[in-house]
Amino acid sequence: MSNYLHHVPGRLRIRSSSFRCDPISARQAEDQLRLTEGVREVRVNPRAGSITVHYDPERLTRAQILERLERVGCLGAAVHADQGNARIPELIGKALVGAVVKNAVERSALRLVSVLI
Numbered sequence: 001m002s003n004y005l006h007h008v009p010g011r012l013r014i015r016s017s018s019f020r021c022d023p024i025s026a027r028q029a030e031d032q033l034r035l036t037e038g039v040r041e042v043r044v045n046p047r048a049g050s051i052t053v054h055y056d057p058e059r060l061t062r063a064q065i066l067e068r069l070e071r072v073g074c075l076g077a078a079v080h081a082d083q084g085n086a087r088i089p090e091l092i093g094k095a096l097v098g099a100v101v102k103n104a105v106e107r108s109a110l111r112l113v114s115v116l117i
Contacts, residue, residue, distance in 0.1 A: 009057040012065055015050040018073075026051065029072045036060065036068060 004015040019026040023046045030051065033042045038059030043052045053065055 007062050011052065011054050012062055013050060013052045014066075014069070015048065017049055019044065019046060019049040019051055025073055029069050032068055032072050033065065036065075039065075 006013045019029075026044045026046055030042050030044045033039050033051075033053055036055075038056045039053060040056065041052075041054040045051070051069075055065065
């Protein structure tokens with residue numbers, strides 16, 4: 001499983017196989033983040049392999065949170081502060097192409113059924 005990052009200012013959720021495979025590191029990350037000024041709440045879900053951090057965006061940035069998680073060893077170089085935004089155009093493009101293809105297949109199937117009836 002690769003790393004997944006979802007971010008809105010004040011809330012950061014990261015899914016990583018390291019949180020599932022190594023619960024000790026996940027707890028260390030949780031403890032480290034709880035000691036960080038500006039962090040309001042930290043929740044680790046080892047079963048889902050995720051960690052959610054609620055923080056004050058005026059005192060702390062997403063990059064600083066990710067840096068702390070990397071220091072503890074929970075995240076590799078695969079997740080960086082810019083990764084979430086850098087992949088947005090790619091993900092939108094894939095979703096758009098998928099929707100167009102799905103629509104075309106549905107129309108073709110509907111025409112085929114109407115011809116057969």
